Amino acid sequence: MTTIATTEKAEPARRPRSQILEFMRQQPMGAASFVVIVVMMFAGVFAERVAPHDPLDIDFGGILAPPSWEHWTGTDAFGRDTFSRIIYGARTALIIGFASSFIGSSLGALLGATCAYFGGRVDMVIQRFVDIMLSFPIIVLALVVVAVLGKWQVLGIDINLIFAIAIPIVPNVTRIVRSAALSVRAMPYIDAARTAGYSHLRIICRHMLPNLMAPYLIMLTAYIAQAILLEASLSFLGLGVAEPTPAWGLMLSGNATDFFREAPWMALFPGIAISLAVFAFSLFGDSLRDWLDPKFKV
Amino acid sequence: MIRKSTIALALTATLAFAGDAVAQTPKKGGSFQFAISAETPHYDCHGSDTYATLHFASPFYSTLLQFDLPKYPAVKGDLAQSWTVSPDLMTFTFKLTPNVKFADGQPLTSADVKATYDRLRNPPDGVVSTRKATFADIGTIETPDPLTVVFKMKAINAAMLEHFASPWNCIYAAKDLAADPNSPKVKINGTGPFIFSEHAKGSHVIGKKNPNYFKPGLPHLDEWKGVFMLQAAAMRTALQGGQVLAEFRSVSPPERDSLVQAMGDKLRIEESSWTLNLLLTFNTEKKPFDDVRVRKALSLAIDRWGGSAGLSKNSTLRAVGGVIRPGSPSATPEAELVKLPGFSKDINASREEAKRLLREAGVPDLKFTLHNRTIPQPYTPAGIYLVDQWRRIGVTAENKQFETAPYLAGLNSGNFEVAVDFSNLFMDDSSLGLSKYLSLGKSSENKSRSVDAELDSLYDRHMRETDPKKRIVLIQAFEKRLFDQSYQVPILWWHRIVATHKTVMGWEMSPSHNLGQDLAQVWLNQ
Numbered sequence: 159m160t161t162i163a164t165t166e167k168a169e170p171a172r173r174p175r176s177q178i179l180e181f182m183r184q185q186p187m188g189a190a191s192f193v194v195i196v197v198m199m200f201a202g203v204f205a206e207r208v209a210p211h212d213p214l215d216i217d218f219g220g221i222l223a224p225p226s227w228e229h230w231t232g233t234d235a236f237g238r239d240t241f242s243r244i245i246y247g248a249r250t251a252l253i254i255g256f257a258s259s260f261i262g263s264s265l266g267a268l269l270g271a272t273c274a275y276f277g278g279r280v281d282m283v284i285q286r287f288v289d290i291m292l293s294f295p296i297i298v299l300a301l302v303v304v305a306v307l308g309k310w311q312v313l314g315i316d317i318n319l320i321f322a323i324a325i326p327i328v329p330n331v332t333r334i335v336r337s338a339a340l341s342v343r344a345m346p347y348i349d350a351a352r353t354a355g356y357s358h359l360r361i362i363c364r365h366m367l368p369n370l371m372a373p374y375l376i377m378l379t380a381y382i383a384q385a386i387l388l389e390a391s392l393s394f395l396g397l398g399v400a401e402p403t404p405a406w407g408l409m410l411s412g413n414a415t416d417f418f419r420e421a422p423w424m425a426l427f428p429g430i431a432i433s434l435a436v437f438a439f440s441l442f443g444d445s446l447r448d449w450l451d452p453k454f455k456v
Numbered sequence: 457m458i459r460k461s462t463i464a465l466a467l468t469a470t471l472a473f474a475g476d477a478v479a480q481t482p483k484k485g486g487s488f489q490f491a492i493s494a495e496t497p498h499y500d501c502h503g504s505d506t507y508a509t510l511h512f513a514s515p516f517y518s519t520l521l522q523f524d525l526p527k528y529p530a531v532k533g534d535l536a537q538s539w540t541v542s543p544d545l546m547t548f549t550f551k552l553t554p555n556v557k558f559a560d561g562q563p564l565t566s567a568d569v570k571a572t573y574d575r576l577r578n579p580p581d582g583v584v585s586t587r588k589a590t591f592a593d594i595g596t597i598e599t600p601d602p603l604t605v606v607f608k609m610k611a612i613n614a615a616m617l618e619h620f621a622s623p624w625n626c627i628y629a630a631k632d633l634a635a636d637p638n639s640p641k642v643k644i645n646g647t648g649p650f651i652f653s654e655h656a657k658g659s660h661v662i663g664k665k666n667p668n669y670f671k672p673g674l675p676h677l678d679e680w681k682g683v684f685m686l687q688a689a690a691m692r693t694a695l696q697g698g699q700v701l702a703e704f705r706s707v708s709p710p711e712r713d714s715l716v717q718a719m720g721d722k723l724r725i726e727e728s729s730w731t732l733n734l735l736l737t738f739n740t741e742k743k744p745f746d747d748v749r750v751r752k753a754l755s756l757a758i759d760r761w762g763g764s765a766g767l768s769k770n771s772t773l774r775a776v777g778g779v780i781r782p783g784s785p786s787a788t789p790e791a792e793l794v795k796l797p798g799f800s801k802d803i804n805a806s807r808e809e810a811k812r813l814l815r816e817a818g819v820p821d822l823k824f825t826l827h828n829r830t831i832p833q834p835y836t837p838a839g840i841y842l843v844d845q846w847r848r849i850g851v852t853a854e855n856k857q858f859e860t861a862p863y864l865a866g867l868n869s870g871n872f873e874v875a876v877d878f879s880n881l882f883m884d885d886s887s888l889g890l891s892k893y894l895s896l897g898k899s900s901e902n903k904s905r906s907v908d909a910e911l912d913s914l915y916d917r918h919m920r921e922t923d924p925k926k927r928i929v930l931i932q933a934f935e936k937r938l939f940d941q942s943y944q945v946p947i948l949w950w951h952r953i954v955a956t957h958k959t960v961m962g963w964e965m966s967p968s969h970n971l972g973q974d975l976a977q978v979w980l981n982q
Contacts, residue, residue: 216844218766235710235770236840308862311854396687396830400857402840412832413770415689416710419717 188445211239235413258323266331274339291329380443503584517626517646525964571630676979827872
């Protein structure tokens with residue numbers, strides 16, 4: 159009771175700026191991770207302006223050069239600037255991370271809300287399917303999907319890879335959103351909407367989903383980290399994006415393993431980038447959950 | 457970055473060890489596990505170009521002749537106990553070894569050899585023989601008795617004896633071919649040192665000792681297992697950990713250095729130039745690659761000399777050459793090579809010419825997909841390099857890599873625009889080296905789908921030419937025409953580096969990874 163009262167009182171008074179300041183005060187780690195994410199997004203979006211070199215430029219005269227003022231994180235086995243490749247790699251990671259997390263979480267939220275709304279046989283069938291999907295480790299499921307779908311590249315981005323990463327996200331989000339949606343389903347306004355004769359689709363999309371935005375956003379953010387990690391893992395295994403597209407996982411495989419003694423920077427810096435991105439998104443997701451979920455505010 | 461001292465040490469150790477090997481008596485028995493870095497799309501030697509088929513199937517089959525690897529390119533008998541060649545080179549008579557049996561128990565006769573070579577030179581509808589052009593000169597095949605085969609030629613082919621030693625000419629049973637001409641694609645029944653036991657797709661192939669093998673005392677091994685390892689890192693780790701004892705295709709220079717450093721004197725490294733050429737193939741049936749200006753521009757943009765210096769440090773690519781292996785007797789010397797389109801050392805001038813040709817052709821900012829293979833060495837470095845080279849003339853290429861089966865299916869069906877292709881030879885003779893570039897219909901190895909009567913004519917003339925000097929002139933004319941038209945152009949020739957545990961004995965290194973893979977002589981010194 160106290161929790162609800164606090165939330166109800168505080169929310170109408172908040173303005174966006176004060177909300178941000180409040181978030182920073184209450185979740186300093188979340189705020190710090192948000193800064194990292196913003197920097198990554200900036201680097202990804204403005205890679206052409208930020209990167210000191212063209213990430214595809216081969217320079218056999220500068221093969222495996224160690225970190226220097228010219229090449230901040232050294233060069234790879236083709237003399238390509240690894241710092242520029244990391245910056246462009248942020249673009250690949252964010253596009254695939256955001257796209258797959260968005261598709262997976264949105265589909266999961268829709269299925270979760272549908273299960274909760276209809277209940278009965280619909281809920282039973284979808285939930286058993288979700289059980290089957292959840293029995294597979296997320297990487298195994300992604301590997302299976304990649305193997306089945308193959309590759310479909312558009313502008314160097316593998317569209318099927320996005321779906322391969324999105325599909326394993328769906329069952330996890332479905333399960334969590336369903337549990338939140340069950341309480342929304344019991345609200346009087348849903349009954350009112352049904353009495354008013356609104357269609358099922360309208361009730362789910364207009365009345366239920368907006369009220370599930372908090373768990374949805376939390377899952378969306380948290381699964382971006384998972385998606386980035388999955389993309390890196392699949393690229394490392396040769397099933398993700400293809401050379402010469404700059405991608406962090408790809409930078410860790412191939413020549414990075416061949417030359418790890420002579421040029422450890424080839425694996426070190428992309429590894430740091432992956433860790434930092436995953437850490438930042440996970441931490442931000444956690445902070446967002448703590449901030450948005452009333453239960454954590456007690 | 458290559459540690460010359462460690463390599464020198466390893467090579468010295470190899471030579472010293474080779475001396476030991478000669479002195480040792482082979483030990484019988486044991487199970488030999490080795491890595492194969494690609495999985496064969498089918499079992500048929502006649503219809504394949506890839507080592508993936510030979511490293512899988514060679515131990516199960518025999519051929520008429522074999523290359524004598526310590527004396528390469530000399531040949532020796534395999535199924536043939538003896539043979540004679542008429543002075544005019546028009547008749548080849550082979551006496552077969554008696555009492556040879558196929559794995560299913562049926563005896564081998566001259567009829568099986570005839571059926572095999574009929575399939576190779578004139579495949580029935582629905583059967584692919586990539587050796588069709590090679591054996592087009594055979595007029596008739598006679599079988600006067602069950603152990604004699606006589607090949608009568610329509611025209612002279614000076615390298616015919618070597619062609620009879622091709623590892624691709626697996627001898628099949630006539631009865632099997634009569635029942636289903638395509639049966640060798642899915643069923644293995646040979647007279648080789650091992651009998652097919654198991655193929656777990658995506659995992660491994662197992663061969664068991666053939667107790668009825670016709671060569672006394674062979675094979676030494678009880679069993680072998682070829683494990684498919686498509687990831688170079690996995691293969692290297694397995695080799696280092698002893699899960700596999702060899703990989704017979706090649707490792708890259710950095711992989712070699714890493715293995716030498718990790719394994720020291722437990723490892724044997726053998727190196728050789730390689731009868732394998734990475735090619736750029738344009739699909740001449742697709743626009744704009746039906747335009748010679750576009751094809752030539754894309755070839756001109758590639759800095760082969762600079763690429764050779766750079767790629768030799770991180771890949772199995774090394775030598776710059778034409779259609780014949782650089783350094784071999786018929787190869788075009790460097791002084792002549794640099795005059796050919798795409799081989800000039802003035803890369804800036806070549807690229808200006810390339811840009812002009814693309815403008816003329818109306819595609820100055822051309823975009824296309826490069827059909828490539830997922831095998832890391834050397835396909836991935838080649839893809840990276842080509843994309844970079846074309847960017848320098850304003851061309852955007854997307855490097856798409858496929859597993860062996862879909863890669864070959866795309867090449868064979870013409871479902872590609874530009875492809876990284878290969879010329880996988882087992883000897884240096886030009887009759888083999890040039891055959892890939894013959895018109896579609898004459899050569900099923902020609903993936904560019906080009907038809908060029910001038911190239912066909914030059915090939916025929918060179919085949920009939922017995923004067924070696926005049927033959928070389930014709931080879932060079934062939935190369936000039938080929939590179940002017942740029943249907944298929946060499947990128948770089950490969951360099952072979954084979955790493956084996958020192959417990960693996962009896963295997964012979966050669967310039968071709970297609971040769972010496974029947975494993976009959978291999979034994980384990982454990």
